[in-house]
Amino acid sequence: MVGLLRPLSAAATLLLAPATPLTGSSVSASSVGGRRWRSVRADAGGGWLSGLLGGKGGGASTAMMVTPGTVKAGDPVLHEPAQEVAPGDVLSEKVQGVIDRMVDVMRRAPGVGLAAPQIGVPLRIIVLEDTQEYISYAPKKDIEAQDRRPFDLLVIINPKIKSTSKRTALFFEGCLSVDGYRAVVERHLDVEVSGLDRNGSTMKVRASGWQARILQHECDHLEGTLYVDKMVARTFRVVENLDLPLPTGCPQLGAR
Numbered sequence: 096m097v098g099l100l101r102p103l104s105a106a107a108t109l110l111l112a113p114a115t116p117l118t119g120s121s122v123s124a125s126s127v128g129g130r131r132w133r134s135v136r137a138d139a140g141g142g143w144l145s146g147l148l149g150g151k152g153g154g155a156s157t158a159m160m161v162t163p164g165t166v167k168a169g170d171p172v173l174h175e176p177a178q179e180v181a182p183g184d185v186l187s188e189k190v191q192g193v194i195d196r197m198v199d200v201m202r203r204a205p206g207v208g209l210a211a212p213q214i215g216v217p218l219r220i221i222v223l224e225d226t227q228e229y230i231s232y233a234p235k236k237d238i239e240a241q242d243r244r245p246f247d248l249l250v251i252i253n254p255k256i257k258s259t260s261k262r263t264a265l266f267f268e269g270c271l272s273v274d275g276y277r278a279v280v281e282r283h284l285d286v287e288v289s290g291l292d293r294n295g296s297t298m299k300v301r302a303s304g305w306q307a308r309i310l311q312h313e314c315d316h317l318e319g320t321l322y323v324d325k326m327v328a329r330t331f332r333v334v335e336n337l338d339l340p341l342p343t344g345c346p347q348l349g350a351r
């Protein structure tokens with residue numbers, strides 16, 4: 096993702112400035128599967144990689160202003176494993192409401208993925224989506240290096256992820272729960288994820304490249320793992336410095 100984060104284009108600026116703020120949280124001291132969770136902050140912010148659309152969008156002030164609904168690093172919900180959704184609860188209003196809210200928060204961020212703990216809900220649910228429009232804001236050479244292709248909205252409940260090859264790649268990534276920073280993370284290039292869709296049917300997704308990275312990032316959230324827990328620490332930087340050279344001794348970006 097190096098070089099992916101450019102100064103905002105006009106279009107990206109529009110995307111980063113939703114017309115209407117999310118209204119307050121409807122998830123409050125609710126219980127699913129007998130477990131309770133804390134009320135969700137009405138104005139915490141969005142999916143990961145808002146910066147993915149171009150530059151400083153993931154910067155603290157912008158992200159916090161325009162991406163309501165997410166909790167930030169330090170909140171215990173982001174640092175502990177999330178709970179399985181009981182299959183019998185998938186069609187419940189609560190779980191369906193959480194999914195709707197996740198999709199809404201992700202799109203408003205805008206981001207390409209979101210995990211339920213990021214909206215303060217400790218359940219094993221992820222959503223992800225990448226569009227031709229989002230991708231059009233990235234430099235062509237980055238799109239190719241990252242093997243980034245659009246895919247339709249995916250909602251996966253209780254995802255189980257496994258890598259399906261030994262191939263890995265290093266690129267910068269960010270997270271709206273860690274506003275304003277980026278670091279290089281090594282990720283598998285090929286994964287398979289199985290779980291339940293929002294209708295409770297079993298599903299399986301095979302993904303590679305950037306989509307595989309998003310899946311790994313989101314599934315990590317369900318283990319209480321943030322990218323900062325596995326980043327190449329010496330590459331950590333404020334988003335404004337994203338394009339500055341890597342320190343001596345850091346691994347090269349790209350596939351290995």
Ligand SMILES: *[C@@H]1O[C@H](CO)[C@@H](O)[C@H](O)[C@H]1NC(C)=O
Nearest residue numbers: 250291292293294295296298
């Ligand atoms: C869930 O079921 C509805 C109604 O049958 C259908 O329209 C929708 O495509 C299904 N969603 C998924 C993800 O399969």
